[in-house]
Amino acid sequence: MSEYVQSIRDRIGNDFLLLPGVTAVVRDGERFLLARHAHSGLWSLIGGGVEPGEELAAALAREVLEETGAEVRVGGIIGAYGGEPMMVEYPNGDRVGYVSIAYECDLLTPAAPDMDELLELGWFERDAIAGLPRRHWIDRVIGDAG
Template sequence: MSEYVQSIRARIGNDFLFLPAVTAVIRDGERFLLARDTGEHWSLIGGGIEPGEEPADALVREVLEETGAEVRITGLVGAYGGEQMMRTYGNGDQAGYVTIAYECELLTAAAPDMEEIFELGWFERAAIAELPRQKWIDRVIADAPV
């Protein structure tokens, strides 16, 4: 949790918080790079945009923080929100996100940071449907260019 979100949580407790985010759609041919979180769910890599930060810069920062990898943004996939982007965390914090998904090229090797993500894997579209996953990624994967 960023210092910014921590400062808001100190004032509002577990109440609902609406946050901007970014998502990386990293591909190798027909395979997508997904990350497994502490809750055993697979998702695309991404995170929150900090105050004053450009969304594209936030994406590059989040991928680097979570995987140690550098990426180059090659396009825009779309913007996503709605009920599928709302969560209640184990500590009771409620949050909703709107995320901007960018298509990215992986420039350096990636490895999980072992704090936010615990495993990385490459999956084809059909295999993703069989994974325990954050369901909202289905919309992003469907919108990613073929």
């Protein structure tokens, strides 16, 4: 949790918080890079929160680096996502809703899970993604990625 979010949590506790986010759509041909998250055990795309004053592309590059150790080239915007599918309740009771901008990204260096936020990474074709325990909002993002 960032210092910024922690400062808000110190005042509001576990109450619902709406946060800006960014999402990386990393492809290798017809395969997409997904991460299995430690807090939920579900597969999703890689991403996270935007800090105050941070440019969106810089936030995405930072999040991918923190979670996978990989550097990325951030490309074009795929879409903007929010609403009920983007709401999460964390194990500590914190409730969050994300509004996230998804970007096409190219891996520049190898990726490996940080084993803190992410348990594993995997490359999956669209058909295989449908059978994974996952955050279902990623279906829309992957569909929009073409």
